[in-house]
Amino acid sequence: xxxxxxxxxxxxxxxxxxxxxxxxxxxxxxxxxxxxxxxxxxxxxxxxxxxxxxxxxxxxxxxxxxxxxxxxxxxxxxxxxxxxxxxxxxxxxxxxxxxxxxxxxxxxxxxxxxxxxxxxxxxxxxxxxxxxxxxxxxxxxxxxxxxxxxxxxxxxxxxxxxxxxxxxxxxxxxxxxxxxxxxxxxxxxxxxxxxxxxxxxxxxxxxxxxxxxxxxxxxxxxxxxxxxxxxxxxxxxxxxxxxxxxxxxxxxxxxxxxxxxxxxxxxxxxxxxxxxxxxxxxxxxxxxxxxxxxxxxxxxxxxxxxxxxxxxxxxxxxxxxxxxxxxxxxxxxxxxxxxxxxxxxxxxxxxxxxxxxxxxxxxxxxxxxxxxxxxxxxxxxxxxxxxxxxxxxxxxxxxxxxxxxxxxxxxxxxxxxxxxxxxxxxxxxxxxxxxxxxxxxxxxxxxxxxxxxxxxxxxxxxxxxxxxxxxxxxxxxxxxxxxxxxxxxxxxxxxxxxxxxxxxxxxxxxxxxxxxxxxxxxxxxxxxxxxxxxxxxxxxxxxxxxxxxxxxxxxxxxxxxxxxxxxxxxxxxxxxxxxxxxxxxxxxxxxxxxxxxxx
Numbered sequence: 170x171x172x173x174x175x176x177x178x179x180x181x182x183x184x185x186x187x188x189x190x191x192x193x194x195x196x197x198x199x200x201x202x203x204x205x206x207x208x209x210x211x212x213x214x215x216x217x218x219x220x221x222x223x224x225x226x227x228x229x230x231x232x233x234x235x236x237x238x239x240x241x242x243x244x245x246x247x248x249x250x251x252x253x254x255x256x257x258x259x260x261x262x263x264x265x266x267x268x269x270x271x272x273x274x275x276x277x278x279x280x281x282x283x284x285x286x287x288x289x290x291x292x293x294x295x296x297x298x299x300x301x302x303x304x305x306x307x308x309x310x311x312x313x314x315x316x317x318x319x320x321x322x323x324x325x326x327x328x329x330x331x332x333x334x335x336x337x338x339x340x341x342x343x344x345x346x347x348x349x350x351x352x353x354x355x356x357x358x359x360x361x362x363x364x365x366x367x368x369x370x371x372x373x374x375x376x377x378x379x380x381x382x383x384x385x386x387x388x389x390x391x392x393x394x395x396x397x398x399x400x401x402x403x404x405x406x407x408x409x410x411x412x413x414x415x416x417x418x419x420x421x422x423x424x425x426x427x428x429x430x431x432x433x434x435x436x437x438x439x440x441x442x443x444x445x446x447x448x449x450x451x452x453x454x455x456x457x458x459x460x461x462x463x464x465x466x467x468x469x470x471x472x473x474x475x476x477x478x479x480x481x482x483x484x485x486x487x488x489x490x491x492x493x494x495x496x497x498x499x500x501x502x503x504x505x506x507x508x509x510x511x512x513x514x515x516x517x518x519x520x521x522x523x524x525x526x527x528x529x530x531x532x533x534x535x536x537x538x539x540x541x542x543x544x545x546x547x548x549x550x551x552x553x554x555x556x557x558x559x560x561x562x563x564x565x566x567x568x569x570x571x572x573x574x575x576x577x578x579x580x581x582x583x584x585x586x587x588x589x590x591x592x593x594x595x596x597x598x599x600x601x602x603x604x605x606x607x608x609x610x611x612x613x614x615x616x617x618x619x620x621x622x623x624x625x626x627x628x629x630x631x632x633x634x635x636x637x638x639x640x641x642x643x644x645x646x647x648x649x650x651x652x653x654x655x656x657x658x659x660x661x662x663x664x665x666x667x668x669x670x671x672x673x674x675x676x677x678x679x680x681x682x683x684x685x686x687x688x689x690x691x692x693x694x695x696x697x698x699x700x701x702x703x704x705x706x707x708x709x710x711x712x713x714x715x716x717x718x719x720x721x722x723x724x725x726x727x728x729x730x731x732x733x734x735x736x737x738x739x740x741x742x743x744x745x746x747x748x749x750x751x752x753x754x755x756x757x758x759x760x761x762x763x764x765x766x767x768x
Contacts, residue, residue, distance in 0.1 A: 199336045200387060206332025209309075213325030230270040233494060237487065240277020245284045253278045254435065258428040258521050260528060268498050271431045275438060276487045279410070282381060283480040287473075305331030318607060336386070359400065364447060367401045371408020381413035385479070389472050399471040403450065406479050411443040426508060428521060430501040437497065442486025453481055513543060513587040518598040526610045529602055533617045536595055537624070538739055543587040544624045545664065548728075550578045551631040552638060552657045559661050560668060569661065570654050573643045580632055592625050620738040623731040630728035631660075637717050648709040652718055656725050663729050667736040 187194050230236040244253050254275065261271040305327045312324025358366055375384045385406065392402040414436040446453060457477045460466075466473045490497070508514075516539060517532040549556060553576050554569070562568050599618050603611060634656070641653040701718060704710045710718075 202336035206329045209329030233273045236270040236273025237277040240274040241281040244278040244281025261427045287476045302331045302334035364404045367404035368408040371405035372412040375409045375412025381409045384409035407446045446482040515594045526606045551635045620735040623735040627728045627731040630724040671740045
């Protein structure tokens with residue numbers, strides 16, 4: 170509703186402005202070109218988020234001070250707190266970082282974004298940056314049309330910087346020309362009344378443009394042209410700082426509950442920082458004068474003093490709120506609780522991760538592990554076994570042979586509600602994401618799709634087994650009971666092997682044990698098939714029992730094959746070189762059958 174009203178209002182204001190003043194056209198064009206440059210710059214940095222940025226983020230956010238430092242550095246380099254916020258939300262949604270780390274990055278991004286004001290005030294208004302813009306645009310656009318992803322990314326960055334410089338130039342020239350016809354300082358309002366009004370204007374301008382950088386450029390160029398007063402410019406800067414949270418809020422709409430928590434945390438931080446700046450504005454202005462005097466900034470260089478003010482109040486906000494990050498996390502977790510859906514829904518597959526290939530793969534992998542965990546529960550209950558029995562009992566064979574507990578368990582309903590629902594969501598997400606990622610990531614994504622399929626097939630094999638297991642594990646016939654308990658033991662041992670692999674340090678993991686277990690099971694089942702005739706001839710089991718057992722041996726083979734293959738994809742090495750080595754020694758189904766036959 171708000172957006173539908175806002176857009177026509179903006180258009181009407183622009184049309185009226187264009188009609189009454191050609192200088193307004195130049196200023197508006199400068200803003201538009203600057204925003205276009207921001208889009209190019211963000212697109213350029215997205216080209217470098219296919220691994221480098223993600224690995225850096227994971228390694229530099231395990232402490233709060235590291236997260237804050239990462240936010241400062243990344244925003245300083247990319248000159249886009251919006252992009253850093255969106256990347257942070259995507260990583261938080263994929264649970265690659267915790268909420269406290271995400272909040273730390275946002276804190277740092279607020280300090281990092283102040284470097285934009287320094288660059289504009291210290292360089293952009295004192296140098297003819299339009300002269301640098303043109304070569305950047307020429308070389309940048311040429312590189313944009315190259316096939317190399319890195320060259321294309323560099324091209325977008327260069328073109329983005331060119332458009333930024335060009336936009337600043339047009340805004341500067343527009344305000345200079347504007348001064349000859351209209352003096353906007355006649356609308357200046359002093360005191361706290363003016364402070365609150367101009368803070369509101371700054372919030373509104375940033376919400377409309379969705380870029381605090383663009384708002385700051387507009388403020389600084391207007392201040393340099395003496396179209397607004399210094400005091401009102403400070404109020405506008407405070408409003409821009411609060412208004413920038415709209416980007417995080419919009420970015421969180423496509424994220425999960427963690428992304429929404431971060432967006433609310435961003436809003437709280439910026440609102441409190443803005444409130445501190447409003448309450449203590451005159452004290453901060455005194456501190457700005459002191460810094461200016463000690464660093465050689467002229468008393469009437471209000472653009473640089475605005476940059477100093479912008480930095481000081483953001484640093485104050487970080488210093489004041491950093492000790493309360495844990496309390497803020499607890500508050501956000503209480504306000505936006507973790508959802509507990511009836512039908513299992515994806516936890517990691519959010520729209521916000523699609524733009525970042527390595528994040529996307531990690532999100533799909535985490536969701537596939539969730540699918541395995543759901544299947545793990547169904548498989549164990551389908552075999553009438555408890556998790557603790559599998560993972561904690563030393564003598565598993567003796568326990569299962571003496572176990573006759575039948576679970577009251579609706580396997581079909583649980584499968585539909587958890588495994589099938591989650592599998593469907595993963596497939597739908599992968600199908601949408603497949604065309605959005607570079608080709609080098611597609612193979613890994615396809616492997617995850619196959620792992621999902623194998624997990625689902627394993628559950629279906631257990632569904633086929635369950636009826637006979639329920640019947641024969643409590644049967645009076647000791648021989649048929651022993652054979653079906655052997656099936657339960659083999660599957661339980663495989664699940665334990667997979668759990669051991671999962672909990673082993675990644676550097677020490679080996680998928681060879683899974684293949685050796687598959688060979689051993691295939692050999693045992695082949696031998697058991699050969700003894701069925703004797704059991705039937707001796708009258709120990711009926712021909713009907715023998716037929717059921719032969720069919721169920723096939724389901725066991727298929728279930729073990731599916732689970733082992735999925736486990737190799739999910740819990741095998743993730744290092745490229747190690748993965749290639751594993752693929753060379755890994756056994757396919759034909760290899761397993763051949764080795765079982767030879768032994």
